[in-house]
Amino acid sequence: MQGARARLRWCGAAVAVLLVLSGCGSGRAAPGPGDPAGTRDVGVQLFQWTWNAIARECTDTIGPAGFAWVLTSPPQEHVTGSAWWTSYQPVSYRVESRLGTRDEYRSMISTCHRAGVKVLADAVINHMTGKDTPGVGWAGSPYSHYDYPGLYSDAAGDFHHCGLTPNDDIVNYKDATQVRFCELVNLADLATGTAHVRSTIVAYLKDLRSLGIDGFRIDAAKHMPVDDIAAIVGQLPRDTMIVQEVIRGAGEPITPEQYVGNGKVDEFGWAVAVKGLLTGGTASLYRDLGPAWGFVDSADAVVFVDNHDTERNGTTLSYQQGTTYALANVLLLASPYGTPEVHSGYAFTSKDAGPVQDADGRVLDATCAAGVGPTTTYTPGQWVCQQRWQVVDGMVGWRSAVGDAPMTHWWDDGSDAFAFGRGSRGFVAVDAGSTPFSTTLPTGLAPGTYCDVITGALVDGRCTGTTVTVADDGSAALAVPAGGAVAIHVGARQGG
Numbered sequence: 001m002q003g004a005r006a007r008l009r010w011c012g013a014a015v016a017v018l019l020v021l022s023g024c025g026s027g028r029a030a031p032g033p034g035d036p037a038g039t040r041d042v043g044v045q046l047f048q049w050t051w052n053a054i055a056r057e058c059t060d061t062i063g064p065a066g067f068a069w070v071l072t073s074p075p076q077e078h079v080t081g082s083a084w085w086t087s088y089q090p091v092s093y094r095v096e097s098r099l100g101t102r103d104e105y106r107s108m109i110s111t112c113h114r115a116g117v118k119v120l121a122d123a124v125i126n127h128m129t130g131k132d133t134p135g136v137g138w139a140g141s142p143y144s145h146y147d148y149p150g151l152y153s154d155a156a157g158d159f160h161h162c163g164l165t166p167n168d169d170i171v172n173y174k175d176a177t178q179v180r181f182c183e184l185v186n187l188a189d190l191a192t193g194t195a196h197v198r199s200t201i202v203a204y205l206k207d208l209r210s211l212g213i214d215g216f217r218i219d220a221a222k223h224m225p226v227d228d229i230a231a232i233v234g235q236l237p238r239d240t241m242i243v244q245e246v247i248r249g250a251g252e253p254i255t256p257e258q259y260v261g262n263g264k265v266d267e268f269g270w271a272v273a274v275k276g277l278l279t280g281g282t283a284s285l286y287r288d289l290g291p292a293w294g295f296v297d298s299a300d301a302v303v304f305v306d307n308h309d310t311e312r313n314g315t316t317l318s319y320q321q322g323t324t325y326a327l328a329n330v331l332l333l334a335s336p337y338g339t340p341e342v343h344s345g346y347a348f349t350s351k352d353a354g355p356v357q358d359a360d361g362r363v364l365d366a367t368c369a370a371g372v373g374p375t376t377t378y379t380p381g382q383w384v385c386q387q388r389w390q391v392v393d394g395m396v397g398w399r400s401a402v403g404d405a406p407m408t409h410w411w412d413d414g415s416d417a418f419a420f421g422r423g424s425r426g427f428v429a430v431d432a433g434s435t436p437f438s439t440t441l442p443t444g445l446a447p448g449t450y451c452d453v454i455t456g457a458l459v460d461g462r463c464t465g466t467t468v469t470v471a472d473d474g475s476a477a478l479a480v481p482a483g484g485a486v487a488i489h490v491g492a493r494q495g496g
Contacts, residue, residue, distance in 0.1 A: 039403045040068035042333065042396050043120070044387050046366070047308045047345040048073050048084060048355040051100035053365040055111040057387070061368075063115025065393050066400045069241075070112060071217055071341065074122045075105050075208070077139040079129050080361060083352045084308065087122075088219065089129040089187065091137030092151060093204035095211070098138055098363050102211075109212035118214040120241060125201045125232070126220035127187035128152065138361075146188055151200060158197055160189040170223075176253040180225050192228035202235045215241025217266075222246040222254055229262050243302050260300040267301040267338060269293065271316040274305060274328050278317070283432035284412035287420070290337040301338035305329055311343065312351040319347070319374070319384045323483045326374040326391045327432060330454070330485045333395035334420075334428045336407055340399070344386045347378035356381040390465075394453030394487065401489035402426040409444050413437070417480070421445070426489035431480040438479040443488070447472045448495065450488035458492040467494070 044067050046054050054070060062070060077092040087097065095102040109119045129135075134144040146154035162182035165171045168189075170182045183189045190197050205216060221229060221244035233242050242263025246256040256265040273293060277283045291297055305328045311318035317325045332340045346355050346366075355363045368385035369376075378384060386392055405423030412418035416433030419441055427443040449467050451458045456465020468488050470476045480486055 039400050040066055040116075041339050042067050042399060043069040043071060043302070043339065043341040045071040045304075045307060045341055045343050045345075046073075046387075047343065048087070048099070048363060049344075049366045050363050051075075051104040051108040053367075055108040057366070058108075058112035058115040058117045062387055063112070063117050065387065066396050067117055067342075067387070069118040069120055069214065071120045071122060072105075072108075073099060074124045074219070075099070076124065076204070077137045077141055079131060079135065080138055082354045082357060082361070084354045085352070086354070088124050089131070090124050090127075091129060091135075091143045092139070092141040092148065093200075093207070094139050094141065095208070096139035098357065098361050106211045113212065118241075119212070120215045120217055120243070121208050121213050122219055123205060123208075123216040124219045125190070125204070126192070126223045127184060127189050129188060130183075130186040132186070152190065152197065156196065157194060158191055160191050162189075173249055173252050173254075179252075179254055180223055184220060184223055189223070192224050192232070198228070198232055201232055205232070205236060209237065209240065214239075215243070217243045217245065219245050221259060221265075226258050226262065229259070233262050256296050256300075260296055264300055264302050264339065265296055266307075267295050267303050268310070268315075269295050270301070270303040270338065271305055271307075271310060274331060275315075275317045278324050278328055278432050282414075283416040283430070284414065284418040286331055286335075286418065286430075287407075287410060287412070289335065295337075298337045302341055303332060303335070303338035304341045304343060305332050306343050307341075308343070308345060311345065312348070319345075319378070319386065322374045326389065327430065327483060327485060329386070329389075329392055330395055330428065330430065330487065333392070333399045334422075334426075334487070336404070336422070342386055342392055342396075345384055347380050347382045347384055349380050353380065390456065391454050391485075394455075394457065397457070397491060398426055398428070398453055398487050398489045401491040409442050411439075411441055419478075424490070426487070427476070428485060428487040429478050429480050430485045431482055434482050436479065436481045436484075438477070440475050440477045442473075442475050443470055444474060445470045445476075445488065445490065446493075447474070448493045451492040451494070452486050452488060453492055454485055454487050458494065461494060463492070463494060 074087045075095045076090050077094045077096050079086050079089045112119050146159050152158035160181045168183045170178050244259050244265045246259050246265050248269045259265050306316045306318050310316040317328050357363050366383045368388050372385050373389045402422035402425040405425045407420050409421035417431050417437045419429035421427040421444040424444045447470050449469050451463035452466045468476050
């Protein structure tokens with residue numbers, strides 16, 4: 001199925017609003033008139049969460065909240081060590097890691113499915129370890145840099161040695177051959193063009209599919225030729241969701257557009273642009289954030305505010321930017337562009353710091369403190385739990401309610417304040433500036449009293465946060481604080 005698209009359809013007044021983008025979720029809004037019930041497309045990366053913790057979160061939070069899918073950290077056996085990146089250095093394809101066992105992984109997938117949540121695995125198939133000294137992996141498998149008994153060996157030609165740079169490492173990202181055939185920071189680069197390497201990778205991915213996995217994020221896809229990935233994913237079931245990590249770089253010859261024939265791609269450009277808009281740019285330019293900015297088409301893009309790499313290297317916003325980061329998540333979930341993915345990790349001070357582990361190196365189950373949000377002061381190792389923030393929880397419900405309705409009723413002040421609707425289903429007003437604004441705007445919604453889902457939900461017919469009244473002519477008087485937002489939708493109207 002070379003070049004074929006691997007896709008998966010996911011089912012998924014006047015008031016002075018004094019809001020702070022904080023607090024944990026407080027319930028799911030009831031469906032309202034015209035609500036496209038079951039519309040879901042939002043994913044969440046539960047970075048370095050154990051399989052048991054993910055299972056509980058599917059049942060307790062992300063399933064009821066309306067998330068469509070969860071991305072797990074790599075499940076295969078890896079090198080030992082405390083850093084987060086040990087998970088990205090495979091030793092074997094045994095599903096045994098510091099995050100849990102094979103049986104726990106299988107059970108987690110089944111539990112998430114029962115909660116209406118699909119599961120994607122982060123698939124590390126470009127490389128093996130970057131260790132020059134032989135060692136033993138998490139589950140006891142011996143290895144050396146270019147020898148993995150029963151899997152790969154240098155003698156069999158299973159690894160690339162580009163011979164183009166000192167130590168075979170990538171030096172110049174404007175040289176496509178280096179990027180695809182040299183080593184990424186000393187990681188043993190698999191010869192994915194060979195039949196043996198391809199069949200071994202396919203066997204691993206099919207094994208994960210047999211456990212119930214619905215799809216894969218292909219780590220370091222940029223470092224593999226497009227046709228090699230096509231030959232691998234083409235052997236998987238057609239309903240396998242594929243997301244490829246292809247980081248967009250200015251002036252680089254390898255681009256995300258080259259990979260969309262194999263499935264979706266991570267559009268890093270969106271995250272970088274949102275950071276710029278909210279930290280000194282003209283925020284209202286958000287209106288056209290998508291292909292007009294040179295990004296891939298909406299159907300091909302997975303978009304995010306941050307992920308496990310970018311929150312550490314500073315190319316995007318992160319939880320450390322508090323309410324600015326929260327506002328970026330509003331924009332992520334309000335946009336009609338792309339398939340959104342929320343990031344959820346743990347607090348850190350060192351970029352290499354791993355999650356909290358026991359004396360044997362096993363990661364401890366994630367726990368979310370009550371009332372966590374963007375104004376929380378997190379201690380190193382504490383789980384940030386972005387999926388439980390009211391601003392995120394509320395906007396996931398907002399997105400479900402608006403479905404695929406087009407962007408309408410656009411208004412902006414030419415700078416940092418703007419607002420828009422999504423047909424007759426939802427409306428959001430944003431103030432990315434340093435001073436609040438108040439105005440009356442047409443919303444496109446029917447008259448009534450709506451919950452501002454940024455501050456609360458509709459529970460037993462009543463709003464737990466602030467309310468917004470839409471007048472008979474469809475307009476609403478809004479007061480939006482600096483760095484804040486107001487969001488209303490058809491599924492969160494008092495009185496139905």
